[in-house]
Each structure stands twice: as structure tokens, then as C-alpha cells.
Amino acid sequence: MDNAIIQLNHITKKFDGEIVLDDITLSVKENEFVTFLGPSGCGKTTTLRIIGGFERPDEGEVYFDGQLINDIPPFKRQLNTVFQKYALFPHLNVYENIAFGLRIKKMDEKTISAKVERMLELFNLKNYGKRRIDQLSGGQQQRIAIARALVNEPKVLLLDEPLGALDLKLRKEMQHELKAMQKQLGITFIYVTHDQEEALTMSDTIVVMNEGIIQQMGSPIDIYNEPENAFVADFIGESNILDGVMIDDYLVEILGKKFECLDSGFGRGEEVDVVIRPEDLDLTPAGEGKLEGIVKSVIFKGVHYEMDIEANGYEFLVHSTDMAPVGTSVGLTLTPDDIHIMKKGD
Amino acid sequence: MKDRTKYFAYPYVVWIIIFIALPMFLVLLYSVTTKESNGLTTIHFTWENFRSFFQPIYLNILWDSIYLAAVSTAICLVLGYPAAYIISKTHESKRNTLLFLCILPMWMNMLLRTYAWMTILGNNGILNNIFAFLGLPKVNMLYTRGATIMGMVYNFIPFMILPIYTALSKMDKAVLEAADDLGANKRTKFIKVILPLSMPGVISGIIMVFMPAVSTFIIPQLLGGNKSMMIGNLVEKLFILNGDWNFGSAISIVMMVIILLSMSIMNKFDVDKEGGARLW
Numbered sequence: 001m002d003n004a005i006i007q008l009n010h011i012t013k014k015f016d017g018e019i020v021l022d023d024i025t026l027s028v029k030e031n032e033f034v035t036f037l038g039p040s041g042c043g044k045t046t047t048l049r050i051i052g053g054f055e056r057p058d059e060g061e062v063y064f065d066g067q068l069i070n071d072i073p074p075f076k077r078q079l080n081t082v083f084q085k086y087a088l089f090p091h092l093n094v095y096e097n098i099a100f101g102l103r104i105k106k107m108d109e110k111t112i113s114a115k116v117e118r119m120l121e122l123f124n125l126k127n128y129g130k131r132r133i134d135q136l137s138g139g140q141q142q143r144i145a146i147a148r149a150l151v152n153e154p155k156v157l158l159l160d161e162p163l164g165a166l167d168l169k170l171r172k173e174m175q176h177e178l179k180a181m182q183k184q185l186g187i188t189f190i191y192v193t194h195d196q197e198e199a200l201t202m203s204d205t206i207v208v209m210n211e212g213i214i215q216q217m218g219s220p221i222d223i224y225n226e227p228e229n230a231f232v233a234d235f236i237g238e239s240n241i242l243d244g245v246m247i248d249d250y251l252v253e254i255l256g257k258k259f260e261c262l263d264s265g266f267g268r269g270e271e272v273d274v275v276i277r278p279e280d281l282d283l284t285p286a287g288e289g290k291l292e293g294i295v296k297s298v299i300f301k302g303v304h305y306e307m308d309i310e311a312n313g314y315e316f317l318v319h320s321t322d323m324a325p326v327g328t329s330v331g332l333t334l335t336p337d338d339i340h341i342m343k344k345g346d
Numbered sequence: 347m348k349d350r351t352k353y354f355a356y357p358y359v360v361w362i363i364i365f366i367a368l369p370m371f372l373v374l375l376y377s378v379t380t381k382e383s384n385g386l387t388t389i390h391f392t393w394e395n396f397r398s399f400f401q402p403i404y405l406n407i408l409w410d411s412i413y414l415a416a417v418s419t420a421i422c423l424v425l426g427y428p429a430a431y432i433i434s435k436t437h438e439s440k441r442n443t444l445l446f447l448c449i450l451p452m453w454m455n456m457l458l459r460t461y462a463w464m465t466i467l468g469n470n471g472i473l474n475n476i477f478a479f480l481g482l483p484k485v486n487m488l489y490t491r492g493a494t495i496m497g498m499v500y501n502f503i504p505f506m507i508l509p510i511y512t513a514l515s516k517m518d519k520a521v522l523e524a525a526d527d528l529g530a531n532k533r534t535k536f537i538k539v540i541l542p543l544s545m546p547g548v549i550s551g552i553i554m555v556f557m558p559a560v561s562t563f564i565i566p567q568l569l570g571g572n573k574s575m576m577i578g579n580l581v582e583k584l585f586i587l588n589g590d591w592n593f594g595s596a597i598s599i600v601m602m603v604i605i606l607l608s609m610s611i612m613n614k615f616d617v618d619k620e621g622g623a624r625l626w
Contacts, residue, residue: 054523074526075535081527087520091542100538101528152528 004063005030005156005188006051011060013046013212020046022212024060028156028190028205033182035191035199038209039235044192045084045160047209051190052081052158065155079156080149084164086141088133094120094144095129101152119147122181139170146178156188163198175201196236200224208232229342233275240281240316244274244341252341255312257290259334263341273342278319279304280338289331291316295324376595395596404580404597411577412604414491415560418498419506422555423548425499426506430547433507434514445511448504460497460568467493467569489571497565502558506551513547514540549612557605577601 004027013021021043028034036044049055050062053074062069069077080101088097098119102112120126123143133141142162149157159178163171179202182189193199199206200220208215208223208231216228227233230241244254249264254274266272286292293311300306305323309316311332324330380390398404433444451459466472467487474484487493517540525535563578570576577597584594 052527054526074523075529075531081524083520083524083527085518085520087518087524089521089524089539091539091545100525100530104529104534104538148524148528 003030004028005065006190007061007063007066008047008051009061009063011047011050011057011062013043013050013055013057020212021050021057024212024214026207026214026217028188030155030188031186033179033189033191033202033204035193035203035206036209037193037196037199037206037235038215039194042209043212044194044207044209048081048158048160048190048192051156052079053077078154079158080152080154081158082145082149082160082162084160084162086145086162088141088145088148090133092133093129094125094131094133094136097133097144098148098151100148105152115151119151123147138165139174142166142174146181150181150185150187154187156190157182159189159191161193162191163193163195171198178202200236208235210235225340227275227340227342230273230275233273233340233342238278238317238319240276240278240314242274242276242314244272246270246272246341250336252339254339255291255314257312259290259339260336261339261341262336263339266341266343271344273344275340275342276316276334276338278306278317280334281309281316281318281320282333283318283320283322283324284331284333286329286331289333291332293330293332295326295328295330298323298326373595373598376592377599378596379592381590381592395593396600398593399597399600407575407580408577408600408604410574411560414495414498414566414574414576415556418495418502418559419552419556421495421499422503422506423552426503426551427510427548429503430507430510430514433511445508448507451500452504456501457564459501460565463493463497463500464488464568467496488569491570491574494566494570494574494576497569498559498562501562501565502555505554505558509550509554510544510547513544513550517543553609553612556608560605561601 006028008024008026011021011024012019024043024047036047038044046055050057053069053072057070064077064079089100092100095116098116099112102115107115116129117126120129123146125140125143125147128136128140133144136144142165146157146159146162162178163174166174175198178189191199191202200223203220205217206220206223207217210231216223216232218226223232224236227236227239233239233241242254244252246266246268247253247258248268249266250261252259252261252263252272252274283289291311293309293316296308296310296315298305298307301319304319304321307318307320307324309318309330309332316332318332377395378391378393380392380394382388382390429448433441433448436444464471468474469484469486469488471488473487477483477485521543522535522539525539530538560576561578563576563582566574566576566579567582581594581597581601584590584597
């Protein structure tokens, strides 16, 4: 494939006879920000470790820049990793941690010093060089772990849930910092997370994984708006997933009512999964909606209200800036592009 | 509100006073009094016990003890580190067996184990019989300094292996992977990461071998004969044979000060303050 820096071909991996990765094929383009997203145990970290060289695939090939690297040990690969719990060297200070990779390459002291100082500056850690690792906060350790990897100027940076241990506010800050840095340095980032919001914020491409299988691969907008199956729809944001039947192209029956939609190509009378995002449902006065329901609960979430509204025997999750008190009757409307049709899962 | 839990510490405090503090005080008292002062009323203080220790004949025994203990410790380290490293690398199912084999000899009385070595090393012992069978000349092994060192290495090496093994096995695997990731090959990884991170275990091991080695008297007595008198033998002789408790106590005090000093020097090397050097 053209300008693919990482290419995985039919990767399969078993641990103790249990399949962890099942025929994974994907390619990562140069300067791309790719995120492996999925629940824990879905194989995302294993995929990353195979790229890093810490695990060997049982079957399949790993290509780096067009070269087969299956048999190349991690220390010879031109990529660096930011580990989940940072894995900083506790016996070295901040400066020496960052300089570790450069010293192994036997660079002269002047070059090392220049590179390390530049990193410290980039990460707002000037004057921290002499500090011991255990004297630093989680956020600072995090940045040193990234600096230690980036100082080697890898072609690809692997990040294994690097923000998992940080509090929400710091995490948001670091998300933007990381994204900005990736653009500025022009390095390919492969990022592993279970946090769908993090994936949507930062990625160029998201690879949604579950049970060792790639569920969907695409841009954040595609993944969010056009989930390919119920798992992806459910995992990426909250959603209402209903059973439906295709009456015809562009027409679907849900809960006994017919709705126009934008999907075609299904068989007539085919049973499908229908995904409706909670924020796509709009409240109307009773009697004016496509569906009529009763408000079961209301929770104030800051920006919006989260409501459970029962209509035609289904409890819809609705996010809206409008609010109707518990027990009142309301109508619900939705436009054709709010309805996402998916093939039934097995 | 009164915290009554502190009363639970009282039996322990009493225990410490009776079995540690009081004997220590008596040793100290004996070391600074004359042999003739036999009652509380007739007590005579003197520095003579200490002064008489600082003569070449006794100082040589002291240096020799330190030398033999240091050599034994060094051999324990050279043999023990690779052993600990191999055990820590072994698959979990076999690791416990190996550790068990390390500890197993310690279940037997040290005196018995040392006697066993006498029958192995003796002039008509097992080794010499094997040599004779192979047509080799007899070797005089028992009652040499080499036999003493061997006995100490044999007896104390588990105390070197175990703390190093602990340090190696609790090492964060991710840190080792980070070293791989940053381009370190096996050798570099060992020198720059594994070795420095296992130093607390090495220091604990050195202390736990050196301390009993420097003051042992059974091993040099049984295996070294009269060729290598160590400080422990001297103390034993003064107490048991000569009945000179005062001089023996003074030597014990000198030994204690030397051990404390060497521990505090070790402490300086233990950057992480995790090793046994804190023990002192």
C-alpha cells in the first residue's frame, strides 16, 4: 500500500490457546493519528505491543515502511512507546530519563544536552532536569514519558492509554497538547484508549475493536454518525438501539411506525438494528410528535438534560436542552438523517 | 480519650529490656571493668581491656577476620547474583522449586552441615578418595583458609541469593520493556537498568553475608583448624577457656563498632534507602 508506514496483514495472536487477535488487517499512513478504541480485553493493547515488538504474532505479517519486521526485536525498531504507567527509570533523574535513548546511540554530550533541554522546554519542564522521578506529579511523569520517547525522533510513536491515570481536567489539557504536538512534529501517532471521547477528540482515524476483531475503521465523524453495527453504535457514545424492519429502500418500520430514512440496499422485510442518538431526538408538545411518550426520569447534566421517555413500549434516552417534568406527556420527533440503519449482528 | 493500644507493646518492651538491652549493658560494663571487681561495691573501671586489644597479635586476627569475611562475601556475590538472576528468569512453575533448593540446607543445623564438610574435605575424606580412585595425588584441603572460606560461602550464600532475587523479581517489567523500546540491547539493559535497580538487594545481601561471616567461630574452628583464628574464635576462647569475660567483652564492643561503621558506609551507597543497610 502507498505511503503506509505500518501495515498489519492478517495478524492472529493466541494466549494460552485463547484467541486474542483474530485476523487483524490494517494500515497506518504517515503523519496519521490513529486510535485503537475498544473495551478492556478487546485486543487493542496487544495490537500495539505487536507493532512495538513486545509480542510476536502467531500468524500474519507486520510491515514497517514497507519492510517485514516480524523478527526484529523492539530495540532495533524505529519506533518508541509511551507506556501505560509511564515506566520511567526510578534510579535516574528527569534529565537522564530523557537522555536514555540518546546515550545508547552514543551521541556526544553537547547534542544530548541540546536535545534534552529542547524537550524539557517543549513540555514546560525547564529546571526539572535534576529532579527525581518520585518527586513529580502524575501529569509531569506523563510528560516526561512522552518526552523520553519523542527525543529519539521516532517515525511512529505508540501510546498505550497514556492519559488513563490523570484526572479529567489534566486529561483534557493533555489531549489537546498531544494533538498539537503530533501536528507540529509530523510524527505518526498510534494511540490506544478505551475512552471514546478521547478517541473522537484526537484521532484522524479510529479503529474500533472488540473481541480481537476490528469492528469498524474510519474517521471520527464516520464512526459516530454511521456506525456499522450495534456494538460500535453502543460503544461510541450513548444510543438507543431498536429493532426495525425495512419496508422498502429509504423506509423503515420501528415500534409499529414507519419512518423515512437515508439507507437503502437492504432486502424488503429484512430485520435490522436501528440506532438513534439521544441528542438527535427533539421534544415537542404532546400530540405533535412522530412518537408520543411519557417522561420517566430527568437528570440535569449541566449542558443538557438527560431524560428517559417511554414511547410505544421502548424507553428512549433523550439528551435535550429542553426539559419536561417527570410524568408529563411529550412528543418526540426526528428527521430522516437521525436514523441509522445497521445489519443485524449475529 | 486514652489510647490503650500502647499497652500491647509492653510485653515486647520488657522482652527487649531483658534479652537485648540488659545483656548489651552487661557486655559494655564488663568491657570497662577489671577482672578482679567481683561485686557492686568493689567495681573498678579501666580502659586496659581496650588498650590491650590494640596490639599487633590481636589486630592481625581482626584484619584477618575482616579479610576472610570480605573474600567470602565477594564470592557469595559473584556466585549468588547470577543464581538469583537465573531463578528470577525461570518459569514460575519451576521457580519455587529452585528457591526451595536454596533454602533447604538452612533447615539443617549449621554445625551438622559443617561437620559434613569435614568428612568431605578430610585427608581420608570423600574428595580425596575420589582423587585416589582417579589416580590423582592426595590434596590437603581440610584445615586451610580455603576450607574456611568455602564453609562460609556454603553457609551464607542463601542470604545473598534471596534479597537479590527479591529485588530482581519485583522489578517492574514495563521499565525493562521501556529500555528495550529505547534501543538498549540485552547487555546495555542489564548494565544501565537491571543492575542499578537491583542494588538494594545486592546491598542487603552483602550485609546479611558479611555480618555473620565476620563474627563466625564455628566454621573457622571446624574447617580452618588453628590456621585461621578469627575474631569470633578469639572471643569464644577468652570467654570459655580463659574465663576473661572483660577482655572478651571489649573485643565484642570493638567488633560492634566496626560493623556499625561499615553499615553506615554501605548506607551511603544505597541511594534508594530500600536495602537492608537501614537495618543497622
